[in-house]
Amino acid sequence: MKFINPSEISSKVMTLLDESDEFALLVSPYVKILKWHKLLKKLENLGNRNIPLVFVVREDAGNANSFDELDKLGISYEPRKNLHCKLYLNEKYGIVSSMNLLWSSEVNSLELAYQTETDQEYQELISFCKRYLEIDVNTFFQSPNQEQLGVDWRDLLYETLTASIGRPVKLNQKAGELSINTTRNNYTAFIWNSKINRLRISGILTQREFDALQYDSRLLPRIKGLELELIDGKRRHYNTIWGTLDRSLNTRTLEEADPNEVSLLSESIANFVLAIDELKMSL
Numbered sequence: 001m002k003f004i005n006p007s008e009i010s011s012k013v014m015t016l017l018d019e020s021d022e023f024a025l026l027v028s029p030y031v032k033i034l035k036w037h038k039l040l041k042k043l044e045n046l047g048n049r050n051i052p053l054v055f056v057v058r059e060d061a062g063n064a065n066s067f068d069e070l071d072k073l074g075i076s077y078e079p080r081k082n083l084h085c086k087l088y089l090n091e092k093y094g095i096v097s098s099m100n101l102l103w104s105s106e107v108n109s110l111e112l113a114y115q116t117e118t119d120q121e122y123q124e125l126i127s128f129c130k131r132y133l134e135i136d137v138n139t140f141f142q143s144p145n146q147e148q149l150g151v152d153w154r155d156l157l158y159e160t161l162t163a164s165i166g167r168p169v170k171l172n173q174k175a176g177e178l179s180i181n182t183t184r185n186n187y188t189a190f191i192w193n194s195k196i197n198r199l200r201i202s203g204i205l206t207q208r209e210f211d212a213l214q215y216d217s218r219l220l221p222r223i224k225g226l227e228l229e230l231i232d233g234k235r236r237h238y239n240t241i242w243g244t245l246d247r248s249l250n251t252r253t254l255e256e257a258d259p260n261e262v263s264l265l266s267e268s269i270a271n272f273v274l275a276i277d278e279l280k281m282s283l
Contacts, residue, residue: 001096001114001121009099009113010039010106013088017042020051020090023141027087027133028101029058031066034073036103043075052141055101056133058083067222071246077224080133087125089137093117094125153262154178160270165277178254178269184277189269191253192244199245199268201226203276209283210239219283221275225268243272 004012017024024046033039046053057066059079070077088095097113099105116122130136154171161169161182170181180187185203192200205213213219213230220228226243233239245268250258257265 002117004095004113004115006111009097009111012095012113012115014039014042016088016090016095017046019092020046022091023052023137025054025056025089025129025135025137026101027056027085029083030063030100030102031055031057031069032102032104034069036106054078056080056083061218074247078135079222089125093122153257153266157266157270160266161273164274173255176253176255180273182273182277185280187273189254191249191251194252197249197252199249199265201243201269201272202240205239205241207239209280212283221279223271223275226272241276
C-alpha cells in the first residue's frame with residue numbers, strides 16, 4: 001500500500017470520486033460536509049454521470065446529524081452498528097484512512113491514509129466490505145430492471161419478506177394498492193399524488209404503541225429514504241404509522257411500475273414493513 005501524506009488525503013479521496021466509473025462507496029462513521037463545497041461538487045458530478053454512490057455511516061442515536069445531512073443532500077446511505085473504520089472505494093482501488101468525511105477534519109485534524117497498489121490489497125478491502133459491512137460490491141450497485149430479472153417485482157418483495165420474517169406473508173394487489181399481511185400486522189402501499197408520484201406506506205399501531213411513540217419520538221426507527229409520521233385514528237379508525245418516500249418517481253401506479261424503479265419500490269416497502277414489525281415487537 002502507498003502512504004498518503006496528511007495534506008493530500010482529501011484531494012486523493014476526491015480524485016477517487018473523479019475516477020469512479022462504476023460505483024463509489026464511502027465508509028465514514030460520521031459525516032458533516034454541507035460546508036465542504038469542493039467535495040459536494042465531486043459528489044454532484046457523480047450524480048450527473050449516473051455513477052452509483054453510497055455512504056456507510058455509524059448507526060447510533062447520537063449520530064442523527066450525519067443522517068440528516070445525507071437526507072438533505074439526497075444521498076443514499078447504509079447505517080451500520082459499531083462502525084469505526086474509514087474506507088473509500090471505487091471499482092479500481094481503495095483508500096484506508098483515519099479521516100471521517102467531516103469539514104472539521106479537513107481543516108483542523110492530523111490524519112493518515114494508505115491507498116491500495118495491488119489487486120490483492122484491493123480484494124482484501126472488497127472481502128472486508130462483504131464480511132463485515134454486508135456489502136458485496138459485485139452485486140450491491142447493480143440496478144436490475146424487471147426484464148433483466150424476468151420476474152414481477154412483487155414476487156421479489158414476497159421472497160424478501162418471507163425470508164426475513166421466517167414465515168409466508170400475504171400480498172394482495174387491488175385498485176392501485178398493495179396490501180401486505182405479515183400475521184403480525186397489516187400494511188398498505190400505493191403511489192400518492194399524481195403530480196409528484198410519491199410512494200406511501202402505512203402500518204397499523206395499537207393505542208399503546210401509538211401513545212409510546214408519541215411520548216418518545218426517539219423510538220421511531222430510521223428507515224432509509226422514508227419520512228415517518230404518526231396519524232391518530234381518534235378512536236374511530238386505526239392509529240397508523242406512515243412512511244413517505246423522500247423523492248418523486250416516474251411510477252404512477254404500483255401495477256405499472258417503472259422498470260428502473262422496481263428495486264427502489266421493493267426495497268423501500270420491505271424496509272418499512274420489517275422495521276415496523278420489529279418496532280411493534282419491541283414496544
